Amino acid sequence: xxxxxxxxxxxxxxxxxxxxxxxxxxxxxxxxxxxxxxxxxxxxxxxxxxxxxxxxxxxxxxxxxxxxxxxxxxxxxxxxxxxxxxxxxxxxxxxxxxxxxxxxxxxxxxxxxxxxxxxxxxxxxxxxxxxxxxxxxxxxxxxxxxxxxxxxxxxxxx
Numbered sequence: 840x841x842x843x844x845x846x847x848x849x850x851x852x853x854x855x856x857x858x859x860x861x862x863x864x865x866x867x868x869x870x871x872x873x874x875x876x877x878x879x880x881x882x883x884x885x886x887x888x889x890x891x892x893x894x895x896x897x898x899x900x901x902x903x904x905x906x907x908x909x910x911x912x913x914x915x916x917x918x919x920x921x922x923x924x925x926x927x928x929x930x931x932x933x934x935x936x937x938x939x940x941x942x943x944x945x946x947x948x949x950x951x952x953x954x955x956x957x958x959x960x961x962x963x964x965x966x967x968x969x970x971x972x973x974x975x976x977x978x979x980x981x982x983x984x985x986x987x988x989x990x991x992x993x994x995x996x997x
Contacts, residue, residue, distance in 0.1 A: 840884070840898065841943040843910045851962040853943055861946030861957025862939075873938050880935025887912060910936075 841853035841862065853859075866874055888895050888909050895901040898909065913936040946957035951964065951971070958964065961971050 840906075840910065840939060841946070843903075843906050844940055844943045845947050850966045853947055855959065856947045856962045857957055857959035858943050858946035861949065862942045864956045865942055865946075870942070873942075876934050876938050880939065883935060884909060884913065914940075 841858040845853040845856075845858070847854055866877065884898055888898055888901060888905070891908060891912070892901060892905050895905055898906060901909070916936070947963040948967070949957045949963075951958040951961040964971055
């Protein structure tokens, strides 16, 4: 499903970035509270797929057009006003789709450090044109020049 949110075309997508591995790790580390959302959401996806395309047995085996139709339906579902989270962007969005979309984007753009999974080989950063070598270095302005929390880069020490 992540590969339908950020598909592969002339640029790498969620699959090449290893987003599924990021989500797997997220669900057992920092996003354990999303496990129920995924369990319920995946069951809903299966039911929606069976209802919309009776011959399709599972999402991964459905055609790309069928997958896109299911994803579109998920993205348009709303939840009752009493169950909305006022502090979330897209407060009307179906919780599973919103969570999956957020995790997909995070996994695609996360810093490609070893062990984090996601953004494999920095493909997400390459797609958006982010230079992985760029480092912000204080002072950002006159007020920061004496800030004790930074040290100049060795090449700048002369």
